[in-house]
Each structure stands twice: as structure tokens, then as C-alpha cells.
Amino acid sequence: MLSLSLSLMLAAASADPVDAATKTARAEYEWFHAHPELSNKEVQTAKHLAHALRGLGLEVHEGIGGTGIVAILEGKGEGPTVLYRADMDGLPVTEATGLPYASKNAGVMHACGHDVHMATAIGALSVLAATRDTWSGTVIFVGQPAEELGAGAKAMVADRAFGRLLKKHGKPTLAVALHDAADLPAGQVSLIEGAHHANVDSVDIVVHGKGGHGARPHESIDPIVIGAEIVMALQTIVSRRLRPDEKAVVTxxxxxxxxxRNIIPPSATLMLTVRSYGPKTRKVLLTEIERVAKNVAKAHRAPKPPTIVVGDGLPSCKNDPQWTRKVRAAFEKELGADKVKRHAPSLGGEDFGVFGTALGVPAIMWKLGAVKPARWKKGADLPGLHSDRWAPDPDLTLRTGIRTVVASIRTGLVQ
Ligand SMILES: [Zn+2]
Ligand SMILES: [Zn+2]
Known part of the structure; x- marks a missing residue:
């Protein structure tokens, strides 16, 4: 169901703007799908998206945080500001879907569905633009590069031009985004309160030994043996240092x-991904990794402690509980309660969390079902995100995406 004012307006116009928006979004989806670009190289993509948004009457700013764009849509009067983000990058995957609109860029594919996100954005913003006399406030749309590198959101937030736009249009009261899902049928969405994506940290450990001949190991200090023992000892951090109900991964x-084969090298390098939800767990993991690595090396008489470098991580993504309840209610009204699900949190990473954390804004992200319902019923051999066969069910996915984006944004605006 649509909101009352929108329903009245639509009755008067006797046409649902979501129908027209879905049609537009479908054509845009095929274009985006056929023309994927890698992270931080979304040049044609950003140009195409900016052009489409200008066509809807939005004020578009390009080149923010690299290829990022920010587009502003104002309602009929003053009111709150809502930030809405869609990511733009494809992946280095060779497409195997056989679709008529398959990738034309060899070795690159929209295998994560960011094409769905952009096409949904054009559709949803067209609905909001067409109904702007029914709401007050400002929508700040963010077309974000390089989500797959976990770098795009940070780059945009660090760009002064982004800061100036936020200052001009007001700090958002809510930030919203969706991600298409390979484990949910099209027509359904899922959202949960609290953490839904993990803190992501990269840790590099360089183990220092003493090189020598493979046949004379007693004259060397073998960093491969030390490294192998560190790999095994790291596995005890999650199982023996964290509470059993805490979720974390050290890989x-x-x-x-x-x-x-016959040379003992002077050093060996381990590269880790470390996932957690809360800041305390994160701290325990990083402290224990360092302790384990240093002490295992010491036990094997390493000439110096391992060099440990913790990369610039990503914060976890958390759905603000109050806003989640409000947005869930709006989705249930829009789609029917049976179409709005809950899911288990993921230890995957998502840099949408950067907008909430860096700007101090409550954020909401939900999963948008994208599997053809008939295929979903059969269940077997469903390709996942990042698969070379990932092929969302376009019309129903885009339609549901548009309806939920509009509903979530309207929840944050004044009607
Ligand atoms: Zn992805
Ligand atoms: Zn993605």
C-alpha cells in the first residue's frame, strides 16, 4: 500500500508512478549491466547515472571522492534531510549468464548487483521527483564508487566538496541503502535491527627468520615453520579467547x-581478514593476534618479533533500532507483512557503514530479494553474489527496490 497522500494523488492521476519508474529502471538496468566498470574506474557509469538524474531535475555534482556523484532533490518546503546511497562498481568476473544484455566489457561484470542499485535509484528518485509536492525536506543521493574495495565511502566522506554539500543541505537525519540478495526471492525484502555487516580489518604479519640451505635447517630459523604454527595458533583466538556467543572470524x-624447495627463506608473510561486530571484540582479536604471533616467533628463536601491520579497516554496519522499526512498518504497509523478513547478521563487509559512523547519522540497510520466485521454489544450484551466473529477476526486483526506497525515504521526510 502506498501512503495516503500519495495514493490520493495517484488516484487523481489514475496512474501509478511506480509502473513508469519500473519501466525506466528496467531500461537503465540493462544499460548498466552491459557496461560494468571496475572499482574507482566507474567513469562512464557515473556519467550515465548523472545524466539520468539531471533528466529528473536533480542538481548533480560529479567527481566527488573520485568518480562519485551527489545529487540533490528538494521537496515542496523545508524539512529533514535523508541520505540515500547506491554503489556503482562492477567486479573482475567474466560473465556466464548468457543474457541478451550481458556485459560488453570483457572480464568485468556487475556480479554483485550494483547495477540493480543504480537502476533502482533512478526509478525511486523519479517517483520522488514526480511526487515532490507531497513531501518536504531534501534527499541527498550518493552514487558511490569502489564499494568492492571498501574505499569509496571513505573517499567521498573525506572529500571537502561532500562536506560542503552536507553543510548546505543539512546533516541527514537518516541514511538509507539496500543491497540485492541472492538468498531471498524477488518481491521480498529483509531487514534487522543492530549490526548486519561486520567490522573488517586486514592484518599483515611478516615473520622474520634466518635463511639458509634446506638440507641444513639447524643452521637456519625457518619462518615457514613459524608461520605455519602461527596460522594454527590463531585459530584458538575465536574458539578460546572470545565468549561462545560472540561472533568473529580470523582467516x-x-x-x-x-x-x-631447497632454500629456507629469511621471511614469510601471512595476510589475514579479521571480522567482528563490536569494538570490544575487535580489540580482543587484534591484541590476541599480535600476542600469538610474537610469542610463537619468540618460542622458535626468531631473530626479531614479527612485523605486524593492521590496515585501515571498515566499521560494522548497524541498523538504528528505532528507525528500523519505523522503516519496517513502512515496508509492511507497502509490500504486506509477509514480504518483509528478518535474516541472520553477516560477517561480510559493507562500506555503507562509513556514512553512518563518519557523519554520526542513524543508518538503515536492507536486503532486496532478487531471485526469480519460480527458481527460488526449486532451490537447487542458485548462484550467489559475485558468481559469474548471478542474474537477478529484473522487473520484480527493481519494482520492489523502488517501492522500498521511496517508502524508507518518505519515513525520514515530512509528508
Ligand atoms: Zn560485492
Ligand atoms: Zn555489493
Whole structure:
């Protein structure tokens, strides 16, 4: 169901702007899907998106935080500001969907569905633009680059031009975003209160040893053996240092060392991804990683402690509980309660959390079902996000995306 004022207006116009918006979004979706660009190289993508938004009457600013864009839509009068974000980058994946609108850019694909996010944005903003005499306030739309690198949101927030626009239009009272989902049928959405994406930290550990001949290990200090023991000892942090109900992951994704089978190298490198929700858990993980690495190395007489570098991490994404309840109610009114689900939090990363954390703004992110309902019922062999076969059900996904974006933004504005 649509809000009362919007329903009355639509009855008068005897046409649902969501129908027209879905049609527009479908055409835009096919364009975006066929023309994916990698993170921080979203040049044509940003140009296309900016052009479409200018066509809707929005004031568009380009080149923010790299290829990012900010577009402003004002309602009929003064009111709160709502920030709405869609990400723009594709992935280095060779598409295997066989779709007529498959990627034309070899080796690049919108395998995470950021094309859905952009097309939904054009559709949703067209509805809000067409109904601007029914709401007051300002919508700040953010077309964000480089989500897949966890870098785009930070770059935009760090850009002074972004700060100036926020100052001019007022600090947002709410930030909203969606992500398409491969584990939910099209027509449904899912949102939860609290943390839904994890703190993401990268840790590099360089283990220092003493190189030598593979046949004379007693004359060397083998960093590969030390590194292997560190890998195993790290596994006890989550199982033996955290409370059993705390969720966290320590994964060593890369172990690099050596040049030849009969040479003991002077050093070896471990590359970790570390996931958690709360700041306390995060601190325990990072402290314990350092303690384990240093002490294992010491036990093996390493000539010096390992060099440990903790990268610039991503904050977890948390849905503000009060706003989640309000937005859930709006979604239930819009789609029907049976279409609005809950899901388990993910230890995946998402840099939308940066906008909430850096700007001090309550944020909401929800999952937008994108699997063809008939395919969902069958259940077997469903490709996931980042798969070369990821192919959302465009019309129903975009329609539901547009309806929920409009409903969430209107929740934060004055009707
Ligand atoms: Zn992704
Ligand atoms: Zn994504």
C-alpha cells in the first residue's frame, strides 16, 4: 500500500508512478549491466547515472571522492534531510549468464548487483521527483564508487566538496541503502535491527627468520615453520579467547614465503581478514593476534618479533533500532507483512557503514530479494553474489527496490 497522500494523488492521476519508474529502471538496468566498470574506474557509469538524474531535475555534482556523484532533490518546503546511497562498481568476473544484455566489457561484470542499485535509484528518485509536492525536506543521493574495495565511502566522506554539500543541505537525519540478495526471492525484502555487516580489518604479519640451505635447517630459523604454527595458533583466538556467543572470524587467506624447495627463506608473510561486530571484540582479536604471533616467533628463536601491520579497516554496519522499526512498518504497509523478513547478521563487509559512523547519522540497510520466485521454489544450484551466473529477476526486483526506497525515504521526510 502506498501512503495516503500519495495514493490520493495517484488516484487523481489514475496512474501509478511506480509502473513508469519500473519501466525506466528496467531500461537503465540493462544499460548498466552491459557496461560494468571496475572499482574507482566507474567513469562512464557515473556519467550515465548523472545524466539520468539531471533528466529528473536533480542538481548533480560529479567527481566527488573520485568518480562519485551527489545529487540533490528538494521537496515542496523545508524539512529533514535523508541520505540515500547506491554503489556503482562492477567486479573482475567474466560473465556466464548468457543474457541478451550481458556485459560488453570483457572480464568485468556487475556480479554483485550494483547495477540493480543504480537502476533502482533512478526509478525511486523519479517517483520522488514526480511526487515532490507531497513531501518536504531534501534527499541527498550518493552514487558511490569502489564499494568492492571498501574505499569509496571513505573517499567521498573525506572529500571537502561532500562536506560542503552536507553543510548546505543539512546533516541527514537518516541514511538509507539496500543491497540485492541472492538468498531471498524477488518481491521480498529483509531487514534487522543492530549490526548486519561486520567490522573488517586486514592484518599483515611478516615473520622474520634466518635463511639458509634446506638440507641444513639447524643452521637456519625457518619462518615457514613459524608461520605455519602461527596460522594454527590463531585459530584458538575465536574458539578460546572470545565468549561462545560472540561472533568473529580470523582467516589467513594468503601465506607467502620462499623461492625454491631447497632454500629456507629469511621471511614469510601471512595476510589475514579479521571480522567482528563490536569494538570490544575487535580489540580482543587484534591484541590476541599480535600476542600469538610474537610469542610463537619468540618460542622458535626468531631473530626479531614479527612485523605486524593492521590496515585501515571498515566499521560494522548497524541498523538504528528505532528507525528500523519505523522503516519496517513502512515496508509492511507497502509490500504486506509477509514480504518483509528478518535474516541472520553477516560477517561480510559493507562500506555503507562509513556514512553512518563518519557523519554520526542513524543508518538503515536492507536486503532486496532478487531471485526469480519460480527458481527460488526449486532451490537447487542458485548462484550467489559475485558468481559469474548471478542474474537477478529484473522487473520484480527493481519494482520492489523502488517501492522500498521511496517508502524508507518518505519515513525520514515530512509528508
Ligand atoms: Zn560485492
Ligand atoms: Zn555489493
Amino acid at each position: 589467513v587467506g594468503k601465506f607467502d614465503g620462499g623461492t625454491k
